[in-house]
Amino acid sequence: MNHRNVCQMFGIEVPVFGFSHCRNVVAEITKAGGMGCLGTAYYTPEQLEIELNWIDEQVAGKPYAVNMLLPRKFETVGEPLEFEKLPESHVAWQRKLLDDAGIPPLPESERERLVREELDQMHLTPEFAEELLEVICRHPNVKLVVSALGSPPRPILDRLHAQGIKVGAMTGKVQHALKHKEAGLDILIAQGTEAAGHTGVVSSMVLWPEVVDAVAPIPVLAAGGIGRGRQMAAAFALGAQGIWCGSVWHGTRESDLTDEMKQLLYQARSEDAVQTRSKTGKPGRMLRSKYTEAWVQPGAPATLPMPWQSVLNAEARLRIDRARALDYMTCPVGQIVGTINNESSVRQVIQDILEEFVTTVEQMPAATGLADA
């Protein structure tokens, strides 16, 4: 069967894919006829089992996806993560930043345990990935695994294929897309710089058609800057087979963001979604905060390489969250944050996107003046 149409490929009703770390969002997208994708970056195998069991119960046999950090080479990231290995100058600079802002330090008696708990969520070894894969393969409703860090190693690809699971990857560059094609992946997600999280520098408008043309006939989902139907129409006009959204779910009642964070996002403008290395060491788009801004002020140290910046950031995040220091709070979000202004629901978001998409497509010939030609 020719699977060029992603709805046929996965047995879904609408070509709307949605990324979230929150199981409620994932299940709702799938229940609404699209395909939810659970981000597993911070799950242990035991937690993942619980989450996938829960999603299975909700979706009544409908398909969903899982996003994994599956690096091609593990040795670069397999080193044990210890806070004590961080450069003292970075730790001191960050502590002073938060002290000066009146954000209390972590209680000395709990500091080590709290930071350890954060770091334990960041394991990235072949054994750990293997355990996560075992959990995934026990859940037959998982029909797609998306790699966030390049093409997965061949044995993993073969194993997932043998299980009937399609494999995709995120891409922000046409050169990476060509590597994914060569690696034998089934679907690509071309993510423009507008997007939340780790992003490249090429805008969606330029990236989507470049990737579509480069990897044809592999289907491409468009990501980065899609929160409404007109943007979906643009994605299809540029050759995408479906859309992949992340930021838009932040404004839904199913999202597990705190009310405080949701309010910050509702007030934010598009330009408040800034690219910063302050969370992971790699450029990622996040909500501007005093913390992200401090890292680009004169005198700030250079951010550490991945994964050490995440280790450093763990202590800051704990302090900021415990103090409920709103000015310093941030989360990954894309430029569409400027149009997320009040609470909706996952189902409503999808319905609104599809309605505006259909109207836009219908009106296009008249709008271009070509209808009468």
Ligand SMILES: Cc1cc2nc3c(=O)[nH]c(=O)nc-3n(C[C@H](O)[C@H](O)[C@H](O)COP(=O)(O)O)c2cc1C
């Ligand atoms: C809170 C959040 C966390 C994200 N974390 C990841 C991740 O771990 N892996 C990944 O491949 N993409 C991640 N993304 C990016 C999404 O998969 C998606 O490509 C992106 O949000 C699409 O652009 P948009 O934000 O403009 O909708 C994240 C997005 C958000 C909003």
